[in-house]
Amino acid sequence: MSETRDGQVTISLKALLEDPLVQFADQAGHVLTGTVTKIVPFGVFVRLAPGIEGLLHVSEMTDSPVESPDQLVSEGDQIMVRVAEVDLRRHRVRLAEARSHIRR
Known part of the structure; x- marks a missing residue:
């Protein structure tokens, strides 16, 4: 729970979840798949x-240049x-090495 400038209180159910x-x-x-x-x-x-x-950067997907990951x-x-x-502070997951693992 947090207070706003107007004296109103906001409640977040998400804040209560782990x-x-x-x-x-x-x-x-x-x-992982x-x-x-x-x-x-x-x-x-x-x-x-x-x-x-998580984010898999296009540079991790192939050595060849591509216009778009699609x-x-x-x-x-x-995949x-x-x-x-896993960056807990920035709440981000960085992924790598999917080159030979992409299955369509």
């Missing part, structure tokens, strides 16, 4: 577990990735 990323932090270095949920110009977001998504994967594809880093 952050799933905290329990996921020990997965750094592990290879996830689902491509979103394709952006610089990479893809991959769902690894409920409430956990040339390599589609939303809904299952294998290595969890390179």
Whole structure:
């Protein structure tokens, strides 16, 4: 719960729930299979577990130049990735090494 400038109180149910990323932090270095949920110009977001998504940068997907990651994967594809880093402070998961693991 927090107070606003107007003296109103805001309540967040999400703030009461345990952050799933905290329990996921020990997965750094592990290879996991996830689902491509979103394709952006610089990479893809991959769902690894409920409430956990990581970013796989396009440079980790291929050594060849591509105009867009959608040339390599589609939303809904299952891909294998290595969890390179779990940054609890910035609430981010960085993924790596999917080059030979992309399955369409």
